Amino acid sequence: xxxxxxxxxxxxxxxxxxxxxxQLTFAGRLFAGFIGAGVVIGxxxxxxxx
Amino acid sequence: MPATTADRAQPDTTAYLICAAAWLVPxxxxxxxxxxxxxxxxxxxxxxxxxFGLWLEGALFPFQLAEPLVALGALADLGVGLPYxxxxxxxxxxxxxxxITYEYGNTxxxxxxxLNMLVVLDAFDIAKGRK
Numbered sequence: 001x002x003x004x005x006x007x008x009x010x011x012x013x014x015x016x017x018x019x020x021x022x023q024l025t026f027a028g029r030l031f032a033g034f035i036g037a038g039v040v041i042g043x044x045x046x047x048x049x050x
Numbered sequence: 051m052p053a054t055t056a057d058r059a060q061p062d063t064t065a066y067l068i069c070a071a072a073w074l075v076p077x078x079x080x081x082x083x084x085x086x087x088x089x090x091x092x093x094x095x096x097x098x099x100x101x102f103g104l105w106l107e108g109a110l111f112p113f114q115l116a117e118p119l120v121a122l123g124a125l126a127d128l129g130v131g132l133p134y135x136x137x138x139x140x141x142x143x144x145x146x147x148x149x150i151t152y153e154y155g156n157t158x159x160x161x162x163x164x165l166n167m168l169v170v171l172d173a174f175d176i177a178k179g180r181k
Contacts, residue, residue, distance in 0.1 A: 004158065007099045011165050014091045015172050 005034035059179030072173040074131040076166045079173030092169050099162040100133045108155020109145020110137060123156070129163030 013027035060068065072079025077092030111123035127143075128134055137143045143159070146152060175181045 003102065004154075004161070007095050007102075007158075008161065008165070010091060010095050011169070014088050014095075015168060020087070 001038050002035065005031050005038070009034065060177040065174055065177040068177045069170050069174050072170045073129070073166065076131060076133075076169060079170065080176070083173065083176050085176065092166075096130060096162050096166050096169070097133055099158055099165070100130050100137075103155045103158030103160075103162060104137060104142050106151040106155030106158060107146040107149040108143070108152060108157070108159045109147075110134065110143030110159065123160055126160040126163040129165075129167045130159075131166060134163070 009027045009030040012030055013023045017023045017026050068079045068082050071082060075093065076096035077089035077094075079089070080086075080092060081089030110127050111120050113124045114120045145155070149155075172181070
């Protein structure tokens with residue numbers, strides 16, 4: 001999940017921002033969002049039966 | 051950002067040619083248009099993503115029109131261009147359904163193709179002077 005989030009963040013940030021500094025900031029925020037959402041959704045699904 | 055080829059709109063034929071090149075080799079459209087940094091990032095990250103998908107034992111789906119979801123998966127896989135063609139040619143991407151990483155591999159392969167489609171559209175917009 002971490003590797004996937006890293007790749008997708010890098011590609012999206014490169015697509016959507018032009019300046020390298022903006023790209024880096026945007027990629028970092030996207031990456032943190034993906035990981036955070038993954039952990040939160042994971043815990044929300046935890047009590048559900050398989 | 052320095053002036054690039056993309057700063058003036060390209061004729062339709064050139065724009066479509068750029069799209070074809072961008073689909074075939076991820077990032078080449080941007081490199082063609084003078085956005086070298088972006089192009090190299092796309093080339094490296096999308097190719098690596100595709101290779102990761104194969105390494106995780108994901109499958110390159112066949113074009114089975116009888117099963118629409120499989121056909122859509124195949125279309126998404128095809129989006130990455132040359133890496134897909136090479137993988138097919140060498141017989142990679144058979145997928146191993148019982149592998150614990152199978153679905154992860156599929157996700158990497160499909161998303162690499164879909165992201166390259168977005169990259170192609172972005173290259174088209176740049177070529178037409180919209181960005």
